[in-house]
Amino acid sequence: DTEVTQTPKHLVMGMTNKKSLKCEQHMGHRAMYWYKQKAKKPPELMFVYSYEKLSINESVPSRFSPECPNSSLLNLHLHALQPEDSALYLCASSQQQGADYGYTFGSGTRLTVV
Amino acid sequence: DQQVKQNSPSLSVQEGRISILNCDYTNSMFDYFLWYKKYPAEGPTFLISISSIKDKNEDGRFTVFLNKSAKHLSLHIVPSQPGDSAVYFCAASGSNTGKLIFGQGTTLQVKP
Numbered sequence: 001d002t003e004v005t006q007t008p009k010h011l012v013m014g015m016t017n018k019k020s021l022k023c024e025q026h027m028g029h030r031a032m033y034w035y036k037q038k039a040k041k042p043p044e045l046m047f048v049y050s051y052e053k054l055s056i057n058e059s060v061p062s063r064f065s066p067e068c069p070n071s072s073l074l075n076l077h078l079h080a081l082q083p084e085d086s087a088l089y090l091c092a093s094s095q096q097q098g099a100d101y102g103y104t105f106g107s108g109t110r111l112t113v114v
Numbered sequence: 115d116q117q118v119k120q121n122s123p124s125l126s127v128q129e130g131r132i133s134i135l136n137c138d139y140t141n142s143m144f145d146y147f148l149w150y151k152k153y154p155a156e157g158p159t160f161l162i163s164i165s166s167i168k169d170k171n172e173d174g175r176f177t178v179f180l181n182k183s184a185k186h187l188s189l190h191i192v193p194s195q196p197g198d199s200a201v202y203f204c205a206a207s208g209s210n211t212g213k214l215i216f217g218q219g220t221t222l223q224v225k226p
Binding site: 031040041042043048058090094098099102103104106107 | 118146148150155156157158159160163165203205207211212213214215216217218219
């Protein structure tokens with residue numbers, strides 16, 4: 001299995017809702033990442049987990065809450081989002097933390113906040 | 115302040131010819147550079163990378179050149195194929211942080 005699987009592929013949520021994005025990989029990778037990509041913009045790093053511990057938080061608002069329950073799974077819990085949070089949320093993994101290990105990206109979750 | 119820049123939003127090339135995509139960076143701490151390809155509704159797919167200790171890396175039709183003094187890298191695709199039509203992102207990273215900084219992307223169209 002050489003894939004990063006993200007679910008759901010599409011999500012529409014209201015500003016008062018609580019939802020979660022899920023990311024799964026079975027490649028034995030020990031680093032996992034959340035990126036956010038707005039339309040016609042490059043992906044921007046949100047969080048990095050290394051060996052299930054939060055390694056980097058790029059000053060992301062607390063309405064985004066990451067969780068890494070085990071080495072294969074990465075969640076992003078969403079609460080009280082704003083319409084400007086609508087974007088493509090990409091998960092990635094790598095063997096270890098570090099660009100030279102190569103990232104594998106998932107297909108993303110297209111989030112719309114209404 | 116954009117640390118990684120792709121100044122050409124789009125590029126159109128005839129099938130069989132060379133495609134050259136360019137990328138500039140400002141942070142001298144970057145020591146690893148990557149190119150990703152992205153189709154609509156999909157995540158980026160890794161193409162090729164280069165470490166700052168090299169000035170060229172080749173993989174099949176794809177070659178990446180790095181000019182550290184100019185803080186410039188380029189991706190050459192030879193020969194270009196219609197299936198290469200996609201958005202190409204340049205990315206840079208430093209000191210094994212795992213943090214990739216992406217450029218804005220260049221949309222490549224290869225015409226049959």
